[in-house]
Amino acid sequence: MTNYTIQDWAAGYISQDQEYDYLIEDIEGKIPPSLEGTLFRNGPGLLDIGGIPLRHPFDGDGMISRFTFRNGKAHYRNRYVKTEGYLKERSANNILYRGVFGTQKPGGWLSNIFDINLKNIANTNILYWSGWLLALWEAAEPYRLDPLTLDTLGIFNLDGILKKGDAFAAHPRIDPDGPTLVNFALKAGLTSQLTIYEFDKNGKLIYSNSHKIPGFCFIHDFIITPKYAIFLQNPVKFNLFPFLFGLRGAGECVEFQPEKTTKIIIIPRRNSQEELLTLEVQAGFVFHHANAYETDNGICLDSICYSALPSVEPDADFRQTDFSKVEPGQLWRFNLDFGQKSVNKELIEANCCEFPTLNKDYVGREYRYLFLGSADTAEKENAPLQRILKLDLVTGEQQAVSFAPRGFVSEPIFVNDPSGEAEDSGWLLSVVYNAARKASDLVIINAQNMSLEATLHLRHHIPYGLHGSWVDECFYKDF
Numbered sequence: 001m002t003n004y005t006i007q008d009w010a011a012g013y014i015s016q017d018q019e020y021d022y023l024i025e026d027i028e029g030k031i032p033p034s035l036e037g038t039l040f041r042n043g044p045g046l047l048d049i050g051g052i053p054l055r056h057p058f059d060g061d062g063m064i065s066r067f068t069f070r071n072g073k074a075h076y077r078n079r080y081v082k083t084e085g086y087l088k089e090r091s092a093n094n095i096l097y098r099g100v101f102g103t104q105k106p107g108g109w110l111s112n113i114f115d116i117n118l119k120n121i122a123n124t125n126i127l128y129w130s131g132w133l134l135a136l137w138e139a140a141e142p143y144r145l146d147p148l149t150l151d152t153l154g155i156f157n158l159d160g161i162l163k164k165g166d167a168f169a170a171h172p173r174i175d176p177d178g179p180t181l182v183n184f185a186l187k188a189g190l191t192s193q194l195t196i197y198e199f200d201k202n203g204k205l206i207y208s209n210s211h212k213i214p215g216f217c218f219i220h221d222f223i224i225t226p227k228y229a230i231f232l233q234n235p236v237k238f239n240l241f242p243f244l245f246g247l248r249g250a251g252e253c254v255e256f257q258p259e260k261t262t263k264i265i266i267i268p269r270r271n272s273q274e275e276l277l278t279l280e281v282q283a284g285f286v287f288h289h290a291n292a293y294e295t296d297n298g299i300c301l302d303s304i305c306y307s308a309l310p311s312v313e314p315d316a317d318f319r320q321t322d323f324s325k326v327e328p329g330q331l332w333r334f335n336l337d338f339g340q341k342s343v344n345k346e347l348i349e350a351n352c353c354e355f356p357t358l359n360k361d362y363v364g365r366e367y368r369y370l371f372l373g374s375a376d377t378a379e380k381e382n383a384p385l386q387r388i389l390k391l392d393l394v395t396g397e398q399q400a401v402s403f404a405p406r407g408f409v410s411e412p413i414f415v416n417d418p419s420g421e422a423e424d425s426g427w428l429l430s431v432v433y434n435a436a437r438k439a440s441d442l443v444i445i446n447a448q449n450m451s452l453e454a455t456l457h458l459r460h461h462i463p464y465g466l467h468g469s470w471v472d473e474c475f476y477k478d479f
């Protein structure tokens with residue numbers, strides 16, 4: 001049984017319209033002195049516009065949080081991504097765009113009919129690469145920010161690579177070899193187009209190629225190995241009419257077809273002469289992958305699967321979510337056999353979990369430790385994420401740090417300990433909404449023994465975020 005309250009959980013979805021800048025002084029425990037660098041986080045910061053609540057948190061404007069760690073101290077700064085839509089809606093104090101996940105302009109279907117002008121809200125992830133700080137949203141180009149000030153510099157076409165209106169996914173993968181930035185862009189339609197981009201560490205495009213994929217695609221994430229890029233084509237269909245006629249947001253028109261199989265699309269990377277391979281398996285719906293690696297006869301792939309798509313119900317208020325009626329995310333392992341063209345699947349973690357993360361040196365490589373946000377329950381029931389879980393994929397052993405009943409975790413980020421060699425030598429950083437304080441904490445967990453090393457109390461809350469990343473550089477140095 002879980003003992004959180006829905007009121008505590010929902011309080012983490014209140015808008016944060018202030019922008020802060022301060023040295024974090026209220027700290028329990030000790031920041032590891034060798035933890036030096038920057039944690040960037042992105043997520044919806046506004047959950048209402050002019051007092052009108054958004055229908056879905058994924059429609060909220062992107063707010064960047066930056067935590068800088070240096071000499072055992074920490075500094076916080078947050079700034080909104082000043083997108084065109086954010087600036088226009090803030091000055092009008094009204095909803096002017098349709099949201100992908102169902103937020104409609106006031107005025108009912110007459111105001112929304114045939115309005116396919118979606119707002120680029122830049123709210124899903126944030127990546128620092130070769131001097132570019134990019135706020136990512138999968139349906140449009142990234143916004144570039146200044147890493148020193150977090151000021152928005154504008155839409156960024158990756159030095160001429162993206163054309164106006166092109167997509168660039170919010171889940172880039174970094175191959176430790178190079179390192180190399182690998183990302184994709186999806187143009188969904190009756191036949192979809194998947195483009196893969198690879199950039200070297202100086203931001204130079206070293207490879208790109210487009211592939212036609214039969215059928216409509218809803219692909220949020222992908223995963224790489226040294227030789228392949230792997231995509232799961234969820235079994236969905238897109239109902240265009242309610243969207244065009246202004247009755248539903250685009251995300252509400254994606255209909256999951258649980259009776260159909262998921263296609264696993266394996267695309268050879270770079271200039272390989274191998275053919276694209278498609279395998280099929282009953283996998284449910286997948287947003288996120290944990291990792292993948294090459295085996296003697298194919299690939300081993302670990303992903304978070306839902307047996308039903310968490311749908312956006314018309315007129316439902318997400319703040320009142322009945323978790324018992326939503327299927328939990330579960331961690332599954334898929335063993336792909338290229339010769340047999342078969343897929344074997346195995347349930348690794350049945351309890352509700354999401355936001356997998358691992359040591360960045362093991363991306364695409366055989367690995368042992370996976371870290372996730374998970375529900376604080378021993379049952380296979382759905383509940384908010386309240387603990388950070390460590391899985392040993394070799395022994396099956398589990399360790400967790402729980403923040404229940406009043407703490408709610410976000411995606412953990414693994415940071416390598418520069419003095420350690422072991423795969424789990426490092427720290428996990430996570431923003432935890434602390435309902436008792438009505439404010440957020442940044443927690444630092446020792447990834448080896450899963451002990452809490454420090455809790456940094458912020459002066460305010462950060463609405464539940466989506467994704468973030470760690471950079472070894474510091475962009476704030478006045479401390």
Ligand code: CO
Nearest residue numbers: 171220288467
């Ligand atoms: Co995601």
